[in-house]
Amino acid sequence: MKADALRGHLDPMILAVVEPEPLHGYAIMEALLERSGGELDLPTGTLYPALRRLERAGYLASEWSTVGGRKRRTYQLTSAGQKMLASGKQEWLTFRAVVEGVLRPGQA
C-alpha cells in the first residue's frame, strides 16, 4: 500500500481504535496493525505526531502513567473526537462511493 493513500484517512482510524477504550501510543500502533490484518504498520514518526495533532485539535485527551517502569501517555476520545469520528465515518462512505463510481473496481 502506497504511503500517500493514507493521507486524510489516518485521523479517523486513530480515533476509531481509541473509541472503545483509552490506549497509549504503542498500543494504538498494535491495534491498527491487528485491525488491518497486518497491513497498517505505522512508523512512530507518523503516529506520534498525529496523536499530538489530534490532541491539539481537541479530539483526544492524554494522561501520563507508569506501568512496569515504563512511561505511557494514554489517549482517550473527547466528545469533540466522538463527533469527528462519526463524521469521519460518514466522509469515508462518501469517498468510497466516489472512488468506486469512477474506478468500477469490479472490472479488473
Add this chain to the structure above:
Amino acid sequence: MKADALRGHLDPMILAVVEPEPLHGYAIMEALLERSGGELDLPTGTLYPALRRLERAGYLASEWSTVGGRKRRTYQLTSAGQKMLASGKQEWLTFRAVVEGVLRPGQA
C-alpha cells in the same frame, strides 16, 4: 470531501476514465464529475499537472488536435497505463479493506 483524501487515489481514477476511450483534459474533468455523481469537481490546477505527470511516467500518451477553433490535447492509456490501472484497482481493494477493518463504518 477533504482535499487530502484524494492523495494517491487520483491517478487510477484518471486512468480509469480514459480507459474506454481517449479523452482530452476538460472531458476528463467532466467524466470524473459525472461518474462521481457530482462530487469530484477537480480544479484545473490539480488535473493538468496530474495528466503531465502521468504522461511523463509513461501511463498516458497525448496528441494535439483542434476542434471548433479550440485546441485539445487528447490523452489515451498506454499499455503501461493499462497495467498501472489494474494494479491501482487491486490496491484500492486492499486499501478499502484496511480502512474498513479499522473503521467499522457500519457502526456510526
Add this chain to the structure above:
DNA sequence: GACAACATGTAGCCAATCTACTTATCAGGA
C-alpha cells in the same frame, strides 16, 4: 553482555493537491 520488545519522541524531506492566476476561442443575450 547483547539484543529484542516496549515506549515516546523530534527534525527535516517530499510530493500531490490546492488556490489563484493567465491566455484564448466561441455562443448567446442584452
Add this chain to the structure above:
DNA sequence: TCCTGATAAGTAGATTGGCTACATGTTGTC
C-alpha cells in the same frame, strides 16, 4: 456591440501530512 458563461489548457507557489532517520530509556531473555 459588449458582456458573460462555457469550453480548453496551462503555470507558480503554498500547504501539509506521512515518511525516513535519528535519539533516549526500560525490561526481559539468551
